[in-house]
Every structure is written in C-alpha cells, then in structure tokens.
Amino acid sequence: MSRWILHVDMDEFFAAVERLDRPSLAGKPLLVGGSAEGRGVVSTASYEARPFGCCSAMPMAQALRLCPQAIVLPVRGGRYAEMSRQVFEIVRRYTPLVEPLSIDEAFLDVTGTERLHGPAVEVARRIKQAVGDELGLVASVGVAPNKFLAKLASDLEKPDGLTVIPPDRIHEVLDPLPVRKLWGIGPVAETSLRRLGIRRVGQLRAYSQRELRRALGNAAGHLLKLANGDDSRPVTPDHDAKSIGQEQTFATDIANREQLLAILYEQTQEVARRLRRAGLLTRTVTLKLRHGDFTTLSRSRTMERPTDVTDTLWAEAKAIFNNWARYSFQPLRLAGVTASNLDTPGGRQLDLFAPPIDDRRQRTIDRTVDGIVEKFGKGSIRRGPGAG
Numbered sequence: 001m002s003r004w005i006l007h008v009d010m011d012e013f014f015a016a017v018e019r020l021d022r023p024s025l026a027g028k029p030l031l032v033g034g035s036a037e038g039r040g041v042v043s044t045a046s047y048e049a050r051p052f053g054c055c056s057a058m059p060m061a062q063a064l065r066l067c068p069q070a071i072v073l074p075v076r077g078g079r080y081a082e083m084s085r086q087v088f089e090i091v092r093r094y095t096p097l098v099e100p101l102s103i104d105e106a107f108l109d110v111t112g113t114e115r116l117h118g119p120a121v122e123v124a125r126r127i128k129q130a131v132g133d134e135l136g137l138v139a140s141v142g143v144a145p146n147k148f149l150a151k152l153a154s155d156l157e158k159p160d161g162l163t164v165i166p167p168d169r170i171h172e173v174l175d176p177l178p179v180r181k182l183w184g185i186g187p188v189a190e191t192s193l194r195r196l197g198i199r200r201v202g203q204l205r206a207y208s209q210r211e212l213r214r215a216l217g218n219a220a221g222h223l224l225k226l227a228n229g230d231d232s233r234p235v236t237p238d239h240d241a242k243s244i245g246q247e248q249t250f251a252t253d254i255a256n257r258e259q260l261l262a263i264l265y266e267q268t269q270e271v272a273r274r275l276r277r278a279g280l281l282t283r284t285v286t287l288k289l290r291h292g293d294f295t296t297l298s299r300s301r302t303m304e305r306p307t308d309v310t311d312t313l314w315a316e317a318k319a320i321f322n323n324w325a326r327y328s329f330q331p332l333r334l335a336g337v338t339a340s341n342l343d344t345p346g347g348r349q350l351d352l353f354a355p356p357i358d359d360r361r362q363r364t365i366d367r368t369v370d371g372i373v374e375k376f377g378k379g380s381i382r383r384g385p386g387a388g
C-alpha cells in the first residue's frame, strides 16, 4: 500500500516570528542568533540576508561581514516555542501521526485520512492556509510517499512552497537533481562522485552498483536507495519513539569548538523539551558527529538513572564532546544529539527508589521553565551552556 507523508517546514521561522511581533522589520535583512561579540552563531537568516551568503550555523561575526546592514536580533526561545506549539496544534488536527523533527519541522503520515480530510495535497493546502490565517506565518510543505521524498519536496519550492512528488513521478523529479540533494552527501562525497563522472541523481542511479561500492564503500547502498527514492522509515510520534533526536547539517564544515558546543546545547534543550512533552525519560545520550567525508561517529553515554533533566543531559553530551574533541577533533559537517533507552516514569523497578533531591530540584526548574514558556512565551528565561 502506498503511503502519503507530509513534511511541514516553517519558512525562516525565528526571523518570521520577529517580523510578526515587529512589523517595522519587514523587508529588512535579519540575523537571529547570538551576538558577534559573544562569538555567537546565526540561528536563522531572513531571506533578505541570504543573497549575501548568510546562513544558519554561521558565526555571527562572519554573517555581519557579509551583510553589515543586517539587523541582529537575540534568540527569544520562549516566544518561538509558543508559536511552535500553535503550529503543532494545527497539524495535529489532521492526524495523530506527527513526528516533530525540530521546533519548526515535522513529518505527518496522512495515509488513509482521505475520507475525513480529502487527498494529501488538500491537507497540505489547508495546513498552509491555517498557518497563514491563524498565525500569520508561512510554511512550506512537501507531499510524497515517504519521509526522504517529502523532506526533499518541501525544500524544492521554498519559500511558501507546496510540492507533491507522486509515486509515478519519483524518477522524473529526482534524476535531474544534483547529488548533493541526497541525505548524507557533503562536499567531499560530492567530489568523489564527480571523479566518477556522477553529478546528477539519475547518473548515480544508472551507475554500476559494484563500481560504486568500490568507490564509496558502505555508503553506496544507502545512496542508491535514496537515488531510487526508497525509504521505508515510519513516521513515529514522540510518545511511541525508541529515540528522540535533533541533528543539523551545516552549509560548510564547522571547525570552531565553541560554535559546535553552542549548537549541541540548543539541540540538547530541544531533545529534553520533547522528552518532557512526551512524558518520557532517557538513560542514554548519543552524539552523532560527521566529518567532511562520509565518516560518521556515534558516541554514547548511559546513565545509572533515567532522566528528562536538561542539565543532566547536557552534562553527558558535553562530556562526550569534550572527550572526542580532546583526542580526535576534526571540523564537522553534521552534529546531533539523541536520547534513547526511553522509559516512562515509574516504568522500571529501579524507580522504586525516589530520584535524588538534586534531580528533583532540577526537574522542578525544568517544569517551571516549560510552563512559563508555554504560557507566556517570554524570552525572559535564559539558560547558557556553561563553560566548555
């Protein structure tokens, strides 16, 4: 049976929310992120700033050199979380099968909802409409038979895109695209493919599997699958998940450790927030670190007690990062944080013991922050990653 998956992705989310709150910012290049003096990183560059070369995960100082007239705005996490909650409230009207990918992105499985809501493309249209009418924001939506294609589709006509890839047009859409559009292909991999004369997805698909395996090793099978538009991963709502993770691929490799720590801290906060929202605890924290080529490292730490405390997760993530950085630092193309070994509170014998007092205090702090963020959406509550 063919599935219908939607990938909903808000356009320039943080910048769009800032513009919504301060209409005088309309039409101006905006950089939302940490200050250049504080060695901060761009979280979102508005579309007006992008032609100058500004993009997310770039050091603010560099973005300002490219576009000196840009207006720099601090990240108001609470306000974005509040708008995010409203976006998720809209998408859940159409299906309970919603898998959040980040604060402004989600997969939806709308297979079999036709009788209720019409065809998948109609659901996509209605979501875009509701996001625009009710929130004053813009979403791009991709509609396709699987997650990989849906995510690819939402990006094809951004901003304000609505792109459908029906099952009988997969090759037609994929074949002319440059190979870098496939998940996991960075500049180094692109170069090694180019050496084989492969620039487009269609050429990759037609290439001899054996030759490809010789050139790329294990990555060959993965890439051929994607080149054929195959992806069988299910859409998993957080409360059914085996793991909850956040990752980001950078436009260029990042060699600055503080910058990487700042990115990982943001991801850890988001993972912890999703754990608490789904009522889950985790015992294992994993960092995924990808170098410029295909090499991807996975480093985990498992804790004695399950937790959903932001600071506890961050202590583990930071320890993994520092350990790795001390002995084998390399510039990164991708970084991510995942919580696995998930459990519900009281789900284990271990939990017969009450959590230690410190933990209880931290959990109260987290709950208080979550509550304030959800209710008032004020950016008044700030947390920092602490010393590296």
Ligand SMILES: [Mg+2]
Binding pocket: 009, 010, 011, 012, 013, 104, 105
């Ligand atoms: Mg987005």
